[in-house]
Amino acid sequence: MTFNPTRRQVLxxxxxxxxxxxxxxxxxxxxxxxxTKIVVRVExxxxxxxxxxxxxxxDLNVIWSVQQGLISFKPGSIEWELDAAEELEQVSDRExxxxxxxxxxxxxxxxxxTAEDVKFSFERFIKPDAEGKPVTYAKDWAALERxxxxxxxxxxxxxxxxxxxxxxxxxxxxxxxxxxxxxxxxLGKDIATKLIGSGPYVLKEWTPREQFVLEINPDYxxxxxxxxxxxxxxxxxEQKTAEIAFRSGEIDFTAIDPESGxxxxxxxxxxxxxxxxxxxVWFGPNIEKAPFDDIRVRRAIRYAVDVDAILRxxxxxxxxxxNSLLAPSLLGYWKDAPVYSRDLEKAQALLAEAGHPNGxxxxxxxxxxxxYEAIAQIIQANLAEIGIEVEIEALESxxxxxxxxxxxxxxxxxxxxxxxxxxxxxxxTQWFTSAxxxxxxxxxxxxxxxxxxxxxxxxxxxxxEREKIYIDAQKLLDESAxxxxxxxxxxxxxxxxxxxxxxxxxxxxxxxxxxxEATA
Amino acid sequence: MRGAPLRIHLAFKLAxxxxxxxxxxxxxxxxxxxxxxxxxxxxxGSRATPEAVAALNARIGxxxxxxxxxxxxxxxxxxxxxxxxxxxxxxxxxxxAAALPNTVALAFSAxxxxxxFGVPLALLSARNPGGKTDRVVAFLSVGFxxxxxxxVAVFLLMTFSVTLRWFPVLGAGEAGAVGDQxxxxxxxxxxxxxxxxxxxxxxxxxxxxxxxGENHIRTLRAYGVSEAKILMKYALKPxxxxxxxxxxxxxxxxLGGAVFVEVIFNRPGLGSLIYDAIRTRNYPVVxxxxxxxxxxxxxxxxxxxxxxxxxxxxxxxxxxxxxxT
Numbered sequence: 118m119t120f121n122p123t124r125r126q127v128l129x130x131x132x133x134x135x136x137x138x139x140x141x142x143x144x145x146x147x148x149x150x151x152x153t154k155i156v157v158r159v160e161x162x163x164x165x166x167x168x169x170x171x172x173x174x175x176d177l178n179v180i181w182s183v184q185q186g187l188i189s190f191k192p193g194s195i196e197w198e199l200d201a202a203e204e205l206e207q208v209s210d211r212e213x214x215x216x217x218x219x220x221x222x223x224x225x226x227x228x229x230x231t232a233e234d235v236k237f238s239f240e241r242f243i244k245p246d247a248e249g250k251p252v253t254y255a256k257d258w259a260a261l262e263r264x265x266x267x268x269x270x271x272x273x274x275x276x277x278x279x280x281x282x283x284x285x286x287x288x289x290x291x292x293x294x295x296x297x298x299x300x301x302x303x304l305g306k307d308i309a310t311k312l313i314g315s316g317p318y319v320l321k322e323w324t325p326r327e328q329f330v331l332e333i334n335p336d337y338x339x340x341x342x343x344x345x346x347x348x349x350x351x352x353x354x355e356q357k358t359a360e361i362a363f364r365s366g367e368i369d370f371t372a373i374d375p376e377s378g379x380x381x382x383x384x385x386x387x388x389x390x391x392x393x394x395x396x397x398v399w400f401g402p403n404i405e406k407a408p409f410d411d412i413r414v415r416r417a418i419r420y421a422v423d424v425d426a427i428l429r430x431x432x433x434x435x436x437x438x439x440n441s442l443l444a445p446s447l448l449g450y451w452k453d454a455p456v457y458s459r460d461l462e463k464a465q466a467l468l469a470e471a472g473h474p475n476g477x478x479x480x481x482x483x484x485x486x487x488x489y490e491a492i493a494q495i496i497q498a499n500l501a502e503i504g505i506e507v508e509i510e511a512l513e514s515x516x517x518x519x520x521x522x523x524x525x526x527x528x529x530x531x532x533x534x535x536x537x538x539x540x541x542x543x544x545x546t547q548w549f550t551s552a553x554x555x556x557x558x559x560x561x562x563x564x565x566x567x568x569x570x571x572x573x574x575x576x577x578x579x580x581x582e583r584e585k586i587y588i589d590a591q592k593l594l595d596e597s598a599x600x601x602x603x604x605x606x607x608x609x610x611x612x613x614x615x616x617x618x619x620x621x622x623x624x625x626x627x628x629x630x631x632x633x634e635a636t637a
Numbered sequence: 638m639r640g641a642p643l644r645i646h647l648a649f650k651l652a653x654x655x656x657x658x659x660x661x662x663x664x665x666x667x668x669x670x671x672x673x674x675x676x677x678x679x680x681x682g683s684r685a686t687p688e689a690v691a692a693l694n695a696r697i698g699x700x701x702x703x704x705x706x707x708x709x710x711x712x713x714x715x716x717x718x719x720x721x722x723x724x725x726x727x728x729x730x731x732x733x734a735a736a737l738p739n740t741v742a743l744a745f746s747a748x749x750x751x752x753x754f755g756v757p758l759a760l761l762s763a764r765n766p767g768g769k770t771d772r773v774v775a776f777l778s779v780g781f782x783x784x785x786x787x788x789v790a791v792f793l794l795m796t797f798s799v800t801l802r803w804f805p806v807l808g809a810g811e812a813g814a815v816g817d818q819x820x821x822x823x824x825x826x827x828x829x830x831x832x833x834x835x836x837x838x839x840x841x842x843x844x845x846x847x848x849x850g851e852n853h854i855r856t857l858r859a860y861g862v863s864e865a866k867i868l869m870k871y872a873l874k875p876x877x878x879x880x881x882x883x884x885x886x887x888x889x890x891x892l893g894g895a896v897f898v899e900v901i902f903n904r905p906g907l908g909s910l911i912y913d914a915i916r917t918r919n920y921p922v923v924x925x926x927x928x929x930x931x932x933x934x935x936x937x938x939x940x941x942x943x944x945x946x947x948x949x950x951x952x953x954x955x956x957x958x959x960x961x962t
Binding site: 367514516 | 724725727736794799802807901902903905910913917918
């Protein structure tokens with residue numbers, strides 16, 4: 118007997134099979150949690166894995182887990198702990214001595230990690246590369262004079278000047294990672310895509326635009342104990358796609374909009390973590406341009422804008438207000454900074470005094486995102502009440518940041534800006550110095566006293582003295598009335614209930630080595 | 638000189654196609670340099686020093702004039718080299734080659750689904766114009782056409798991925814695992830196909846009604862040929878020709894234009910490759926991706942032209958007549 122199905126039978130059979138699969142089947146991506154592996158969402162794909170030419174936090178987070186530094190950040194903190202170094206001592210303002218742990222080896226058969234590798238890794242930042250160009254992050258090691266090797270595992274870092282920020286900006290950060298000199302010479306430009314290290318994880322796979330896979334390095338002998346056997350990173354650009362993927366169970370951890378936090382926290386297997394950030398969002402005028410060259414006009418604007426309304430309207434009331442440059446968790450935080458309340462009478466009086474009783478027309482330039490457009494509209498409505506007619510210019514991201522090139526900021530009037538923060542206050546103050554006019558100082562505010570304070574803060578070692586310097590610097594920013602601070606931002610993350618993420622206080626940087634299982 | 642007009646016709650079509658591809662690349666290169674922003678700012682972050690930006694631009698060759706860039710692009714193209722990703726030096730040809738199968742699979746399955754559902758709907762509609770079925774199909778078709786694919790995509794994700802957990806949200810499936818890749822293809826295909834189903838249903842219905850009103854159909858009816866046979870055998874063939882041309886164009890369009898769906902489903906296809914590259918001003922990737930997209934679009938349209946010629950008996954007899962002269 119032969120089986121000769123008719124076309125109709127084939128169709129019915131196919132449809133039935135599809136129905137059975139559809140009703141009974143669950144895609145493996147939704148299978149129950151394997152607690153040795155986590156899937157995290159990253160906002161974009163890896164780009165360049167050479168620590169000296171990395172492209173941002175996504176690269177850095179992976180570099181951190183694969184390459185060691187002399188020191189590394191402690192989980193959840195801006196403090197550091199010893200990593201590849203067994204001993205590290207600041208013997209004078211300009212000298213740091215280190216002794217490496219013995220037996221640390223690079224993956225890929227590139228041998229033991231030695232003081233020669235440390236010297237090579239750090240001095241790369243102050244020497245031109247093979248093409249005669251400085252590396253991308255050369256500035257991080259601007260204070261370095263040389264590294265002296267005093268033994269196979271010992272050496273001295275000699276500085277040109279005291280550099281207290283070196284620990285957080287370079288040594289514990291990406292620019293302090295130790296690369297294998299041998300691997301660097303063997304790999305050539307492939308160093309950008311092949312990550313060789315001596316750290317807790319190895320980069321087992323990187324399929325561009327699909328995923329990267331970190332796996333525990335079986336030969337790792339350092340002090341940090343990673344928890345998960347495997348960490349898979351999936352690049353997902355769209356926030357909403359990431360949230361849907363989290364809801365569906367395909368990913369275990371993602372940054373989210375804080376506004377989505379409440380809803381996601383309601384899921385049975387999810388928890389939401391909020392971490393106040395150290396960014397700074399503000400808006401202000403280009404003070405070289407009339408009428409903003411008159412401080413009375415700038416003060417009028419500061420009185421007219423309702424920052425609390427912005428926080429309610431554009432940030433759903435979830436973000437804390439910023440009253441100065443430095444966030445509360447940073448050294449130099451100015452806790453007594455003035456909090457300006459809206460006062461239209463004062464604003465109108467100041468405008469009249471400055472010769473603009475009927476206001477004027479101006480333009481507010483923003484990066485085109487829904488949030489910044491909402492902020493701009495509130496500012497527009499606020500300023501309209503004192504007669505200032507604001508036209509909003511929303512630029513696509515790359516075009517917006519191009520304003521930092523070729524003195525393009527000279528044509529700005531009002532601008533709304535967000536900068537990411539780093540753990541040293543000097544990183545934040547540098548953008549407001551006179552030297553930055555034409556680059557990233559879009560208010561084009563120049564103040565010799567501020568410049569001097571910034572310089573002094575960069576070479577002062579005593580934390581109490583540094584704190585005072587940075588508070589004084591912020592007072593000058595406040596006196597200028599050129600900066601209306603809005604928020605330091607808020608980072609929010611959704612993760613599985615059983616997962617404890619290893620996020621650093623700035624929110625952008627994660628220590629994959631610090632991701633662990635949550636204790637009940 | 639038998640067949641000479643056809644050869645000339647083909648040569649002309651090929652020449653204009655090549656010119657269109659080359660021209661589009663030249664225009665693209667000029668335009669990308671005109672828009673503000675460069676990869677150096679993206680790579681170095683928002684607050685890079687001008688020295689670092691200049692050094693990086695020199696390293697990735699952006700300090701050279703546009704004309705030189707265009708020449709270098711075409712010179713390298715002859716050896717199959719589409720340039721390098723400015724961020725990490727990976728070959729663009731490799732990135733495009735990795736993305737292309739995902740996009741072709743999506744475009745093909747979307748078009749196939751559109752035909753499988755759109756043609757029966759058109760036949761049902763045309764069978765009794767103005768009737769209840771026709772009105773329902775018209776309502777559905779217009780609804781399908783006017784619903785953007787990204788809205789459908791989100792709806793499908795929320796229903797079939799989040800609530801029912803039948804289909805995955807992310808990616809294109811594991812390399813080499815055909816079953817997994819097909820599973821990943823279902824929702825993006827549905828999201829893209831919905832609009833085309835409506836479009837084909839409307840377009841084919843109109844063509845069918847036009848053919849059904851012709852004399853030879855009236856003659857067939859007079860001979861007592863069944864309505865189903867008339868529809869399937871005598872009306873569908875001539876009526877489907879304009880739809881084939883539209884489908885070919887649509888297929889070409891989807892090769893570079895399925896961006897929304899690729900982004901929402903995080904599918905690493907050609908559209909999302911170009912989209913990401915534009916956002917980061919990764920010029921070589923934009924140029925390589927657009928070059929391949931334009932090339933495929935032009936080739937698809939050429940094939941559509943040829944297919945129509947082969948399918949249409951009037952065209953075939955015209956060509957036969959040309960050969961006979």
